[in-house]
Amino acid sequence: MLRCCGKVTKIKKLEVSVHKPLCDKMDEKLSKNKLYHHRLVKRRSSIVESVLGTLINFFNLKRINSRVISQANKHVLMSSLSYNFKKYALLKMYFHNLKREFLNHYNFTI
Numbered sequence: 593m594l595r596c597c598g599k600v601t602k603i604k605k606l607e608v609s610v611h612k613p614l615c616d617k618m619d620e621k622l623s624k625n626k627l628y629h630h631r632l633v634k635r636r637s638s639i640v641e642s643v644l645g646t647l648i649n650f651f652n653l654k655r656i657n658s659r660v661i662s663q664a665n666k667h668v669l670m671s672s673l674s675y676n677f678k679k680y681a682l683l684k685m686y687f688h689n690l691k692r693e694f695l696n697h698y699n700f701t702i
Contacts, residue, residue, distance in 0.1 A: 647671055 601697045609615070622629040647653045651671040 647675055651675055
């Protein structure tokens with residue numbers, strides 16, 4: 593006899609998201625247009641996977657030594673926060689140097 597429920601639970605509950613119509617529409621769009629699907633996956637993977645790779649390899653997310661999910665959540669949040677601060681600092685430094693080069697090029701003084 594097959595049982596779909598566990599030993600403790602007597603019922604199995606399936607929930608449908610409120611975004612189900614949008615998910616179905618996107619799934620239909622991706623299945624019809626293979627070129628669009630390929631471009632979307634390629635763009636998504638180039639953005640997301642580089643961030644995940646950096647977090648895993650350089651921000652100590654290969655292994656999380658915490659027993660509680662809330663502590664693991666804190667660890668991931670702090671790693672992503674430090675990643676974002678680093679990107680912000682680099683971007684700010686880039687624009688500062690760009691401004692300095694522009695002012696020096698046109699002989700402006702501050």
